[in-house]
Amino acid sequence: MKKISTITLTLLSTLTFSQVSQATTVTGAGASFPQPIYVQWAMDYKAETGNQINYQSIGSSGGVKQIISGTVDFGASDSPMKEEDLTKNNLIQFPTVIGGVVPIINVEGIKAGELKLTGELLADIYLGKITRWNDEKIKQLNPSASLPDAPITTVFRSDGSGTSFIFTHYLSQVSPDWKEKVGAANTVKWPTSASGAAGKGNEGVSIYVGRVKNSIGYVEYAYAKQNKMTYIQLQNAAGNFVLPSQENFAAAANVDWTKAKGFNLVLTNQPAANAWPLAAATFILVPKNGADKQRSETVLDFFNWAYQxxxxxxxxxxxxxxPDAVKELVRTEWKKVNK
Structure with missing residues (x-):
């Protein structure tokens, strides 16, 4: 399995925050969902500043634990923290980008975007109620697909994961059985754990699905594309079968963020006609009164630069x-830091 490594990101401190005269090192940890974009942003900053961030992709639960314990300057999580928990831990929370979680499969002869599943069928697969690819319910949705008479191997996260939260939150919305027996959380007791496989991070799940024939897993869309994984079509709340795409992620995110206290907003199963049902925002957690004011300012400078x-x-x-309007809401929230 691919080991999680510390990724050094260089940051540019500019714009509305005070300039940092000397190089500053900032530490962060958490979700693997946004890791590809954080790394890319870092490459763009490298030529412009000596400031750097050491970011560890350790999963959302790890990021939350570390920011609460004060061992990092910011935490990253795909599952938003509730307003009362933000207040309790003296934190602010804000989104950075929107993406999507996608189910991925490794079934011979099935190409990306060809297989159709409903949310109910996806839940039944992970509940262990549907165990073979040629199950009649899957065949009815995919009459022209050559589905093997082979057992389905489910792959899921071994670490506390915001991606798992998004996935299980969606399954709880579309399957009463899943909601009652499993529920939604960063870490759940997987009903198919005895016959399935657990991977650490989006990376680990991608590796397992890529190696294990007739498997199914779930990862952030960028990982699926980078690793040329076979993703599926999924039926959304409007009843339409849709593919993961920027357009369909954006359709799911067309909501009123002003009503979400502390930006606590989950975007799964939105009603828009083309909404991807597993869309999600990813979030940053920052202390209102960090141990080092300069490092706190550098964190905000980084994300402000990224917004622009x-x-x-x-x-x-x-x-x-x-959207620009949401960015302005976030900048208002930033005023609570070091005040």
Missing amino acids: KGNEQAQKLDYVPL
């Missing part, structure tokens, strides 16, 4: 930049 100049790179990696 990082959109193109985000789109190249199949993320959706935040």
